[in-house]
Amino acid sequence: MTRTDSADIDPDQRLVELVLRGDMDAFDRLVERHHVFVYNIVHGVVGNADDAADVAQEVFLLVLRKLSSFRRGSRFATWLYRVAVNRALDRARTLSRRRWVPFAAETLNIVDPAMGPEAAATQQSDADRVQAAMAEIAPNHRDVLVLKYFQDMSIEEISEVLGCSHDAAKVRLHRARLRFRDKYRAMYGDADADF
């Protein structure tokens, strides 16, 4: 694929070229286009808003620093999301090693053991439950679920972002679904079995 072809296909390519020439306004436009996506990926993997915002910022600063090493033939968004996933995994692993991880308000809303299941069920929304169950599974299972369900990516896109084969992405997604299902069932049981 020539550079002209990739520029036609990837709308970010021209902005990347401008940033490489020192145009920071072009970088602002890249941030504007992708920051929500990057934040959502990172938030899903890291699990709290404060760290997610910090990591999202780190991702864009890293991308700015390493932009010259970006291969022009590939899609910028894919590369950016791969950087985001890797940074988010690093942060999630760091946080899991710290016993004093500060949890954000949304993840503190976990079921109180003293409460009955009904009260807990009414207290928490589905989103809170998903967050809490996601926090209980391994980071390398979280990322694939985030890409599949939160970002609505296909298996092909997931394999590109994770840098693995199509089959490996499928296996990873399968295992992640199983882990999530087990955790979710263990934490909430049949709280909303009325679907």
Place this chain on the structure above:
Amino acid sequence: MPISDRCSQVRSLLPQLAAGEVTPTQADACRIHMAACAACRTESDAAVQAHRVLSAYRPAPPPPGLDRRICHAARATRARRWSPLRWAHAGGVLAAAAAVAACVQYSPVFRGGRTEAVAPVAPQSRPIVASPTKARVGRPQEPVLDAIAPAAPETSVVKASEASARSVRYGSPIRRRRARRAVQPTPASFMDVRDASGVSARQIMARLREPSLAAGVNANAAPDRSAGAAGLRPGRNAVPGHPVYETQSSEGSVQVGRRRVRTSAEAGWDAQGRLSVIRLGAEPEADPGRTPK
């Protein structure tokens, strides 16, 4: 109840079945099996439930102004790459390391053993100094903090007399060594020792106290401020009375005369992300030609 092979096969397909990612033939086979197997139906229900909540989940929007914050940080980073302040900071750290190395070589307090000194920067105005008497050989390696002492006045370097200077250059080895000691000032504190360019560690500390530089350092280090905000335990190098939640350190090695000295510098940030403590340490590397006392 043992799970049959058929159950295992069906259960391995349940997540994909819930997501609608199986072929019609596989879906039919699963449904036929589940019609007769209550355990697999329960598993299927759980898989469908997990898929439903995951599909319904919509991630929270980013905090307002995140894009502006990122753009601002990117511009600041790009500007800082060539900032004179950045070079000044690097020069300050090198000068501090050189000052520490000079202490080890020339000061009687530091000669022959490992020692460390701790000096607070913002927000305290009174520095903590290490006690020279307690910072001798054999003491623990942790910094010794005697008291919060008023800042010592700057000591000027004593100028060498011409005769001493001549001895330094042309005398016998013993006379040269004595003369060298004679021309060296005895500083009131390790912080007042000056390096070759005439800069003392205290001056470097004062420079690091400047808010603009401290902010720059913090932006580079990205300390975990949330830990402090949550009232959590301080970092491993916290000094009593000076809560430090995030530390960064660097180590180096400097050749001073015939001796090699390992130096270290450590910076800490308090709960608000302000630069709080600078720790400088020096340790002469073991001289293979000498038996340790």
